[in-house]
Amino acid sequence: MRIEEAQQTINSYRVLTTDRKSLKLLDKWNELLIEVKNLDLNQNELDILNKELEVQLCRISDSNIERKVVKESLKSTLLFMQNMLRIKDSYQYTTIGCFAGLLIPLISNISIIFGFLIGMVIGFILDNYLNNTQRNIKTNLHDTW
Known part of the structure; x- marks a missing residue:
């Protein structure tokens, strides 16, 4: 079909x-x-x-x-x-970056919020780059559960 x-x-x-x-x-x-x-x-x-x-x-x-x-x-x-x-989920690296950013305060003297923001920004930049070069879809089931 x-x-x-x-x-x-x-x-x-x-x-x-x-x-x-x-x-x-x-x-x-x-x-x-x-x-x-x-x-x-x-x-x-x-x-x-x-x-x-x-x-x-x-x-x-x-x-x-x-x-x-x-x-x-x-x-x-x-x-x-x-x-x-x-085919990948379009915000995969933003999510990974957020969680990795939460780990930054464990190895340095910055706040959790600042580490979270750093990880989110890096993940978002990676997602935008990879969305232009790879096959990603934005359809998900998060709002249907």
């Missing part, structure tokens, strides 16, 4: 459900598919992704668009893309 077909299928599911949380998850699916369409994937990666989309959308349709299954299939697809297609 191509990405455009998957988007049409997700939009048809939106018409069939009235549950607000399911609609939010289907919107996340749309966001993810739009971001993936804009990535520069080779034909082999597209074939792998098309098979995964077909499996996940069949899973959703078999469950009558149940919210739990929609969330699990979206989570499964995100993990698949991160593992198989080497």
Whole structure:
């Protein structure tokens, strides 16, 4: 199933459900598919992704668009893309920098807040650089739990 077909299928599911949380998850699916369409994937990666989309959308349709299954299939697809297609979360290094910055006061005489800010700024700079050079996605499930 191509990405455009998957988007049409997700939009048809939106018409069939009235549950607000399911609609939010289907919107996340749309966001993810739009971001993936804009990535520069080779034909082999597209074939792998098309098979995964077909499996996940069949899973959703078999469950009558149940919210739990929609969330699990979206989570499964995100993990698949991160593992198989080497796609990363866009704020990964900012998070790592924040936690590393909290460790700076252990080895020097600066405050925790200052160390946190230093780590966050370094992580943010790395994220901005890598977002321009690598394949990163901004779609996540943090606000759907």
